[in-house]
Every structure is written in C-alpha cells, then in structure tokens.
Amino acid sequence: MAETASPNHNPEIGAGIDASGLVTNYHDAGSGKPVVLPHGSAPAVTAWANWRLTIPELAPHHHVLAPDITGFDYTDNTADDRYDLAIRQDHLITSFDAPDLVRIAAIDASIGGAPALAVNHPQRVERLVLMGAAELDFALTPGLDAVGD
Numbered sequence: 001m002a003e004t005a006s007p008n009h010n011p012e013i014g015a016g017i018d019a020s021g022l023v024t025n026y027h028d029a030g031s032g033k034p035v036v037l038p039h040g041s042a043p044a045v046t047a048w049a050n051w052r053l054t055i056p057e058l059a060p061h062h063h064v065l066a067p068d069i070t071g072f073d074y075t076d077n078t079a080d081d082r083y084d085l086a087i088r089q090d091h092l093i094t095s096f097d098a099p100d101l102v103r104i105a106a107i108d109a110s111i112g113g114a115p116a117l118a119v120n121h122p123q124r125v126e127r128l129v130l131m132g133a134a135e136l137d138f139a140l141t142p143g144l145d146a147v148g149d
Helices: 047-051 085-097 114-120 142-146
Strands: 015-019 022-029 033-036 062-067 104-109 125-131
Touching: 015 085, 022 047, 022 085, 033 085, 047 062, 062 085, 085 114
Parallel strands: 033 062, 033 104, 104 125
Antiparallel strands: 015 022, 022 062
C-alpha cells in the first residue's frame, strides 16, 4: 500500500494493524523481499520520522514495513505502561506477523529492538543492519541525558 499525502493528511500516520492486541501505526510500501524498519527511542520519535527518506529508496526493490513501536506516538500504549525490551520485541515480531512476513531483513536504528529479535528469533531474521545500536550497556552522558528534559 503506497502512502499518499493530502493537505489534511498527517504523513506520520500510515495504516493500522493489530499487533499484540495494540492498534499499531505502520507504513507499508513496495513489494519483494521484506525489510522491517524498527525506529529508535528518542522522545516523540515515529517510524516516519526515522525512515521517511529511506522508505521510498527501498520500496522499488523490497516490501518495506515501518511500524511505530508501542509507547511511541501513533501506536497504542500497553495496558500496564510497561515498555521493556521483551515487550518491544513481542510487539515488533507481531507487527510483521499481521502482514504475514515470515522471514525478514531488519534495519535497526538505535534501540529499535532488532538485535534482540535476531538473537531470540533467528529463524525470522535473514539479515540485520545496525545503525547506532544501543542494546549494550553504555555510560549516559550529561548531554544525552538532557535530551529527554
């Protein structure tokens, strides 16, 4: 399904699917081998904010799915407001179950959850590209800590 813009259309809102019982906003474009684009976790981030320039570049060659992960803008929040890695991972995997993507390539920004997905569900991830991977422990600098203020 191609995304189209209109004067009253918010481009960050794509289509909606049920993933883990949550109405999940996602962008779906192109055809071919599936590529899933989990977004990072900066304040107010969305799949569209992270991937709006990448989606049209990949779509001529791949089926691209870019979901908003639970806890971020246009996707439902969990009932108990828990957003740990296991919850993000479950939500991510069920977001590509809905359109029946069995085996995917993932391009992960920051802590989108794809590294854990690849470790815990290797049969589902054919390829993995990491950008600014933050799944490892690291020291939080004062500058990075101030971003959320």
